[in-house]
Amino acid sequence: xxxxxxxxxxxxxxxxxxxxxxxxxxxxxxxxxxxxxxxxxxxxxxxxxxxxxxxxxxxxxxxxxxxxxxxxxxxxxxxxxxxxxxxxxxxxxxxxxxxxxxxxxxxxxxxxxxxxxxxxxxxxxxxxxxxxxxxxxxxxxxxxxxxxxxxxxxxxxxxxxxxxxxxxxxxxxxxxxxxxxxxxxxxxxxxxxxxxxxxxxxxxxxxxx
Ligand code: PRP
Ligand code: URA
Numbered sequence: 001x002x003x004x005x006x007x008x009x010x011x012x013x014x015x016x017x018x019x020x021x022x023x024x025x026x027x028x029x030x031x032x033x034x035x036x037x038x039x040x041x042x043x044x045x046x047x048x049x050x051x052x053x054x055x056x057x058x059x060x061x062x063x064x065x066x067x068x069x070x071x072x073x074x075x076x077x078x079x080x081x082x083x084x085x086x087x088x089x090x091x092x093x094x095x096x097x098x099x100x101x102x103x104x105x106x107x108x109x110x111x112x113x114x115x116x117x118x119x120x121x122x123x124x125x126x127x128x129x130x131x132x133x134x135x136x137x138x139x140x141x142x143x144x145x146x147x148x149x150x151x152x153x154x155x156x157x158x159x160x161x162x163x164x165x166x167x168x169x170x171x172x173x174x175x176x177x178x179x180x181x182x183x184x185x186x187x188x189x190x191x192x193x194x195x196x197x198x199x200x201x202x203x204x205x206x207x208x209x
Contacts, residue, residue, distance in 0.1 A: 020198045026207040037087030077131040080201040100143040109192045111142040126154040132201035134162035137169030
């Protein structure tokens with residue numbers, strides 16, 4: 001079964017509090033999501049493999065380390081996942097970016113796919129699917145399924161806020177996928193919103209409420 005990691009770094013938790021607040025407006029919300037995505041990128045890349053290199057400093061030769069050329073891909077789930085892309089790219093600029101477009105049907109809460117575009121070398125890359133919200137898990141499961149259908153071998157899922165129900169659904173459907181969160185919340189409400197959550201992430205990011 002996939003593991004669940006909750007990033008408890010104080011800066012992540014502090015910024016998440018302001019993201020959650022009802023009175024936080026679109027501009028600040030977007031900036032904070034971007035900053036938290038950068039901090040989460042720092043945490044999720046802790047296990048990237050390193051290789052030894054020998055370099056010359058101004059003083060002497062030095063045995064140092066660089067990242068061992070692991071190829072990464074980032075896949076935001078449209079729309080709200082877009083708000084986390086730039087923050088991640090600021091730390092891992094060489095990552096390629098794919099897109100999966102999904103929306104939740106407001107009646108059935110089931111995801112409807114409307115767009116998919118991935119880098120061409122999918123089999124050689126490890127992908128991080130990103131979305132601020134993991135609610136019922138339907139969108140994440142559909143996005144991961146869509147990647148796997150196109151040949152992706154390694155996937156992680158990174159979200160700001162997860163509900164226990166969504167975590168369980170992803171673990172059931174994709175036991176090979178680890179989940180990375182800034183917070184694991186209490187539950188879903190009857191409309192499929194995460195409680196306490198942060199409301200509709202897409203609307204708050206893009207001001208479409
Ligand atoms: C939101 C969110 C996730 C999805 C989570 O997107 O960004 O993609 O809901 O819900 P789930 O786990 O129950 O599937 P939404 O469908 O509102 O689309 P948007 O990003 O275009 O606003
Ligand atoms: N999608 C959101 O944007 N927010 C939720 O709480 C649940 C799904």
